[in-house]
Amino acid sequence: MNIFFQQVLNGLTLGSVYSLVALGLTLVYGILHIPNFAHGAFYMVGAYISFYLAGSFGLNFWLAMLCSAAAVAVLAMLSERLIFHPLRNAPALHDMIAAIGLLLFLEAVVQAIWGADFHRLPAPYTQILRFADLTAPAQRILIIVAAFILMIGLQIFLRRTTTGSTIVAMAQNREGAALVGIDPVKVSLLTFAISGALAAVAATLFAPINLIFPAMGHLVILKAFVIIILGGMGSIPGAIVGGMIIGFAEAFGAFYISPAYKDIIAFALLVIILSLRPQGLFPSEVR
Amino acid sequence: MKLDSRLEYGLYAALLAIAVAFPFLASNEYQVYVMALAFIWAIAAMGLNIIVGYTGQLNLAHAGFMAIGAYTVGLLTVDYGVPFWIAFLLAGPLAALLGFLGGLLSLRLKTHFFSIFTLCVGYIIYLLIEKWDTLTHGTVGVIGIPAPSPIGPFTFDNTRSVYFLVLAFLVLAIFVKRRIVRSLVGRSFVAIRNSDELAEALGINLMRTKVLAFTLSTFYAGLAGGLFAGFVRFLGPDLAREYHTFDMVAFVLVGGIGTLMGPVLGAIALTWITQSLQFLETYRMIVFGPLLILLVMFWPNGIIGTYTRWQARRRESGGAASAAKRKSKELHDEARANV
Amino acid sequence: MSEIIIETRALTKRFGGLNAVKDVDARIERGKITAIIGPNGAGKTTFFNLVSGTFPLTSGELRFEGEKVDGKRPDEMARLGIARTFQTTSLFDGATVMDNLIVGHRLRTRSGLFDAIFQTARLREDERICRDKAEEALDFVGLRHIANRLAADVTQEERKRIAFALALATDPKVLLLDEPAGGVNPEETAGLADLIRKMAASGLTICLIEHKMDMVMGLADHIIVLDHGVKIADGSPGEIRSNPLVIEAYLGAGHDAAA
Numbered sequence: 107m108n109i110f111f112q113q114v115l116n117g118l119t120l121g122s123v124y125s126l127v128a129l130g131l132t133l134v135y136g137i138l139h140i141p142n143f144a145h146g147a148f149y150m151v152g153a154y155i156s157f158y159l160a161g162s163f164g165l166n167f168w169l170a171m172l173c174s175a176a177a178v179a180v181l182a183m184l185s186e187r188l189i190f191h192p193l194r195n196a197p198a199l200h201d202m203i204a205a206i207g208l209l210l211f212l213e214a215v216v217q218a219i220w221g222a223d224f225h226r227l228p229a230p231y232t233q234i235l236r237f238a239d240l241t242a243p244a245q246r247i248l249i250i251v252a253a254f255i256l257m258i259g260l261q262i263f264l265r266r267t268t269t270g271s272t273i274v275a276m277a278q279n280r281e282g283a284a285l286v287g288i289d290p291v292k293v294s295l296l297t298f299a300i301s302g303a304l305a306a307v308a309a310t311l312f313a314p315i316n317l318i319f320p321a322m323g324h325l326v327i328l329k330a331f332v333i334i335i336l337g338g339m340g341s342i343p344g345a346i347v348g349g350m351i352i353g354f355a356e357a358f359g360a361f362y363i364s365p366a367y368k369d370i371i372a373f374a375l376l377v378i379i380l381s382l383r384p385q386g387l388f389p390s391e392v393r
Numbered sequence: 394m395k396l397d398s399r400l401e402y403g404l405y406a407a408l409l410a411i412a413v414a415f416p417f418l419a420s421n422e423y424q425v426y427v428m429a430l431a432f433i434w435a436i437a438a439m440g441l442n443i444i445v446g447y448t449g450q451l452n453l454a455h456a457g458f459m460a461i462g463a464y465t466v467g468l469l470t471v472d473y474g475v476p477f478w479i480a481f482l483l484a485g486p487l488a489a490l491l492g493f494l495g496g497l498l499s500l501r502l503k504t505h506f507f508s509i510f511t512l513c514v515g516y517i518i519y520l521l522i523e524k525w526d527t528l529t530h531g532t533v534g535v536i537g538i539p540a541p542s543p544i545g546p547f548t549f550d551n552t553r554s555v556y557f558l559v560l561a562f563l564v565l566a567i568f569v570k571r572r573i574v575r576s577l578v579g580r581s582f583v584a585i586r587n588s589d590e591l592a593e594a595l596g597i598n599l600m601r602t603k604v605l606a607f608t609l610s611t612f613y614a615g616l617a618g619g620l621f622a623g624f625v626r627f628l629g630p631d632l633a634r635e636y637h638t639f640d641m642v643a644f645v646l647v648g649g650i651g652t653l654m655g656p657v658l659g660a661i662a663l664t665w666i667t668q669s670l671q672f673l674e675t676y677r678m679i680v681f682g683p684l685l686i687l688l689v690m691f692w693p694n695g696i697i698g699t700y701t702r703w704q705a706r707r708r709e710s711g712g713a714a715s716a717a718k719r720k721s722k723e724l725h726d727e728a729r730a731n732v
Numbered sequence: 733m734s735e736i737i738i739e740t741r742a743l744t745k746r747f748g749g750l751n752a753v754k755d756v757d758a759r760i761e762r763g764k765i766t767a768i769i770g771p772n773g774a775g776k777t778t779f780f781n782l783v784s785g786t787f788p789l790t791s792g793e794l795r796f797e798g799e800k801v802d803g804k805r806p807d808e809m810a811r812l813g814i815a816r817t818f819q820t821t822s823l824f825d826g827a828t829v830m831d832n833l834i835v836g837h838r839l840r841t842r843s844g845l846f847d848a849i850f851q852t853a854r855l856r857e858d859e860r861i862c863r864d865k866a867e868e869a870l871d872f873v874g875l876r877h878i879a880n881r882l883a884a885d886v887t888q889e890e891r892k893r894i895a896f897a898l899a900l901a902t903d904p905k906v907l908l909l910d911e912p913a914g915g916v917n918p919e920e921t922a923g924l925a926d927l928i929r930k931m932a933a934s935g936l937t938i939c940l941i942e943h944k945m946d947m948v949m950g951l952a953d954h955i956i957v958l959d960h961g962v963k964i965a966d967g968s969p970g971e972i973r974s975n976p977l978v979i980e981a982y983l984g985a986g987h988d989a990a991a
Contacts, residue, residue, distance in 0.1 A: 140505045189686055198504050200689040202451055203646065206639055207689075211682025218676050324635070328516055331509040366524050373513040373520075380510060381498045569849055576848035577858055580835040588822035594784060596810030596839025596902055605845060651826070694826060702826055702882060709828075709881045 121353025122253030126308035130301030136276035146327025152306025167230035182302025229314035438656035440613025446651035449586030456637035457518030462618025467535035488615025496607035649695030767952035815904035825884035833866035836901025
């Protein structure tokens with residue numbers, strides 16, 4: 107029972123992180139019309155900033171996370187203004203290549219500053235929680251709770267405010283999304299900021315039980331791609347559900363199949379599903 | 394036209410002469426080694442250009458297929474005692490066969506769906522090579538790959554001789570690609586890049602044509618991989634990593650996307666730029682990343698693309714084109730005057 | 733009654749729950765100019781996409797020269813002889829007009845990769861045929877003088893003519909023209925109308941979508957009117973002009989029909 111519970115917990119932890127990353131990716135899709143390949147670099151930069159602030163300055167974990175979210179939000183907005191906005195009328199191939207360029211640049215910068223070694227962010231809470239015969243590391247519970255609070259908050263913002271609903275409409279790629287009275291520049295900047303902040307928060311939450319290194323974003327971003335393809339490009343519920351599916355598939359796959367191949371599971375799932383259904387699980391648009 | 398093709402052949406001959414003379418002019422063997430490696434990457438990048446540049450499908454699994462070609466040679470020679478040349482002959486076809494199958498699956502997807510799918514395929518190839526250590530030696534890598542065995546009087550036991558071998562394959566690869574891209578087959582590729590909708594309306598079978606382009610591109614990748622194995626003689630799973638694909642995208646873009654010689658020039662130029670800035674070895678992406686971005690923003694046609702456009706405009710008897718330009722300038726001035 | 737080349741019966745296309753085209757019966761006569769008109773969102777382009785094989789039919793029947801052709805892909809339709817142009821024409825801007833046109837006749841050739849690598853006689857013959865076809869088409873649309881110009885440097889009106897030439901190079905029987913005069917000035921529109929007449933006179937069947945009513949009324953032999961995916965009228969320009977349903981569809985939709 108406890109072993110099964112541990113896998114559920116693992117699945118929820120992974121799923122929460124993936125969902126946060128995929129959410130940012132899916133929102134930005136509406137503006138770029140391509141998935142942002144640099145999103146994984148935002149995630150990685152977020153982890154490093156938190157690591158730096160908490161490690162070198164001894165900043166409180168939550169404060170470090172906040173600063174990191176703000177910094178990455180600014181970074182994301184800068185990339186929108188300097189790179190993606192000027193390229194908005196270029197062929198999709200150019201956007202994709204530019205995003206790859208940004209990804210390579212950020213990784214190289216981080217590596218130049220902090221080196222290629224692995225780092226670890228000290229966990230703020232190291233207790234083990236017990237309920238009856240079930241045990242749960244506090245850090246995992248923290249990730250899950252924080253991620254869910256953030257997703258609910260985001261959901262309220264996106265559904266209840268005009269700016270939020272514009273972002274949703276744009277993410278779903280609706281022709282002539284109602285931009286009446288709203289500055290499109292503001293919307294796209296805000297979307298990038300949210301997406302960057304989400305990536306930074308996800309990375310910081312996950313960092314204490316994971317390693318920090320320059321290429322840490324690769325696998326996460328690839329899985330986030332898988333998630334938004336499975337969940338439907340631009341779909342917010344799709345990103346959350348898809349994130350959970352991949353999280354659980356990995357947690358259970360690692361335990362019941364083979365830990366060595368756990369990273370392949372998400373990709374194999376994508377390859378199998380897209381091979382059978384090229385339109386994805388939840389077709390949301392004409393491809 | 395006649396004059397231009399004569400000029401073109403003259404250019405090719407000059408480039409070939411420089412390439413042949415290079416080992417004798419180089420001040421040390423290391424330079425020859427770097428150049429040969431650049432040629433190998435150029436062959437792989439030419440393959441990538443077939444699918445990305447000519448057909449417009451951003452395949453991000455290219456390094457994976459190069460690794461398949463390389464491991465074909467490495468594993469067959471080291472673990473199974475297969476003679477080098479037999480293993481080498483299998484490298485291209487095996488990569489192309491897997492490319493054909495991968496193409497059938499992936500090319501039903503369009504634009505970024507295809508790119509993400511291939512990125513995942515590339516990652517699967519990398520993870521398989523890394524984890525399946527009973528077959529691939531895993532992270533230890535394949536060590537002690539034999540040098541290409543002698544063909545008649547030619548031996549390939551030193552850097553210079555392998556340089557000429559690689560050069561021969563590069564010339565062959567350029568020759569064959571030139572024929573393909575200038576033929577109706579190549580024109581069909583380009584039609585798909587411009588607009589798959591229009592290409593299909595012109596009676597081009599999208600799936601068949603794209604799979605052909607993909608298979609061809611993976612054949613080039615496999616061939617380059619086979620040469621890589623015989624030249625470097627050590628293989629690790631990292632060869633399949635996506636950053637090698639990104640490197641090749643940079644080669645293609647710098648030289649000129651969708652041009653014959655672009656990837657070759659791009660591979661050579663970027664390899665030497667990285668080499669001459671030694672400190673960049675590890676951090677070359679600090680320069681390459683922004684370079685990619687600036688290129689797509691300000692110079693999307695690359696070296697060769699910019700040149701051919703300029704040449705075509707000049708050739709078009711100046712008159713009409715410059716008249717149109719004058720007209721647009723007049724309109725522009727008029728518009729400004731009205732403001 | 734002359735010969736019908738394309739016939740649709742109860743042609744229907746649904747996207748999700750929405751009927752983009754519903755139960756359309758249309759007959760397109762060989763050698764004539766048929767225009768499809770209707771307010772924005774009437775389903776005109778969808779109708780073209782169905783006839784050219786871009787979208788599969790939801791239901792109904794599509795016949796070309798008497799044969800059932802529904803379920804065929806666009807490239808198969810093109811090979812049968814249905815060519816089309818799009819509202820915007822994507823050309824390879826880095827190549828000359830001529831180079832852009834050569835691929836137009838590709839569908840009638842058979843040489844493949846082997847022929848390309850070994851430069852076989854078949855390939856050379858095929859390339860000569862394609863080049864000849866492209867030149868012929870370029871002559872027909874009156875653009876021979878810009879054959880060697882970069883596609884990036886042509887005007888909007890020339891681009892429209894190149895699109896016609898591309899379609900002509902496929903050796904079609906029917907040409908589907910989607911807004912052939914979109915985005916060009918009145919003077920150029922008249923020139924394009926003349927060209928369309930010339931194509932019909934050469935024996936081609938023309939089917940076009942157009943918003944410019946003057947052009948349609950002066951050009952078409954037969955007009956089919958769609959509104960909300962349904963055919964509300966068809967007939968000669970005279971009949972259409974006086975049809976109360978048509979007037980209502982245009983005025984009711986608040987559409988400036990005369991624009």
